[in-house]
Amino acid sequence: MRIQNVALIGLGAMGSFFAPRIEQYLGRQNFQVIASGKRKERLEKQGVTINGVNYRFTVRQPEEQGPKADLIIMAMKDMGLDQAIEDIRNLVGENTQILCVMNGIDSEERVAAAYGWEHVMYSYMRMSIVMKDGTADFDPYWGKVHFGEAKNEELTPRTERIRDFFENCDIPYQIDTDMKRGIWFKYMCNVGENLTCALLGIPFGAFRSSDSANAIRRGAMREVMAIANKKGIPLTEQDIEDQEATVRNIPFANKPSTLQDLEGKKKTEVEMFAGTVVRLGKELGVPTPISWMFYHGIKVYEEKNEGKFEIE
Structure with missing residues (x-):
């Protein structure tokens, strides 16, 4: 059965990767963004600008009744997942499939606890998007x-169905042989790259020339690798080596999401990143000093943004 009706919740950086191409393929009437309150008003009045084009996508409130979605893409930040799980309830039907492409290592389990594994597939993103003030800029094919x-x-029918849909939308994709390993690999890279840049206030380009930045990045990746190995996920030093070319080819001025959040004085996903590494390290007996410093250092930045240290 062909995918004909799609909903997206979370029209931020990752959501911007999907939205224009899905609407172009399905048409405005068959693609909806799920939002409510001030966010709904902002999307309807101001839209979102993606690579220089302003879009006003159809917005549907969570409580609205309407057709069930064939595919739901969840692309919010970790702290919004619990609410998003409830917000998509009216769209989940017998044949609905859900891709939760957000960062982290347990989002699929949390969604499946609410809707069942028959509706949930593993997914993650590998990309770099700069988003500021409702404007996203990125290479759509990077x-x-x-x-x-x-x-x-071997591909299951539902995997083939989503594959065909992405091909029709011209959305780049990859089907990993081992998706859990892929999710942990991305998480390892994210903790190392995202949090190093956030704590030090540096763009991705710093990894092209700073031995010290790279030492911190690789040290944090090894902490995640050790935890993954304890959980039976086969990450290796070769995985860290293989990431070198990728991180050095990210556009120099691009900044990861956590640094963008700090600069925008927003709450970050540090609990899901460094907080989870520290917690799992304690549970599994793995030392995590770099992630411990990431966690507390970024927490201090958040406190600073909240005005905690202002001198009267």
């Missing part, structure tokens, strides 16, 4: 969405 079952030696 990154891709990864998705599939936990294992994909």
Whole structure:
């Protein structure tokens, strides 16, 4: 059965990767962004600008009744996941599939706890998008969405269905043979790259020339690798080595999401990144001093942004 009706919740950086191409393929009447309150008003009045084009997508409130979605893409930040799980309830039908492309290592389990694994597939993004004041700029073919079952030696019908849809939308994708390993690999890279840049206030380009920045980045990645290994996820030093070329090819001035959040005086995903690493390290007996410093250092930045240290 062909995918004909799609909903997106979370029209931020990752959501911007999908929205224009899905609307172009399905038409305005078959693609909806889920939002409410002030966010709904802002999207309807101001829209969102993606690579220089302003879009006013159809916005549907969570409580609205309407057709069930064939595919729901969840692309919010970690702190919004619990609310988003409730917000999509009216769109989940018998044949709905859900891709939760947000950062982290447990979002699929949380969504599946609410709707069942028959509706949830593994997914994650590998991309770099700069988003500020409702404007997203990125190369639409630099990154891709990864998705599939936990294992994909052979493709299931629902995997093929989403693959065909992404091909029709001209959305770059990859189906990993081992999706759990892919999610942990991305998480390892995110903790190392995202949090190093955030704590030090540097763009991705710093990794091209700073031995010290790279030492911190790799040290944090090894903490995640050690935890993953304890949980049976086979990350290796070769994975860290293989990431070198990728991180050095990210546009020099691009900044990761956590640094963008700090500069915008927003709450970050540090709990999901460094907080989770520290917690799992304690549970599994893995030392995590770099992630501990990331966690507390970025927490101080958040406190600073809240005005906690202002001198009267």
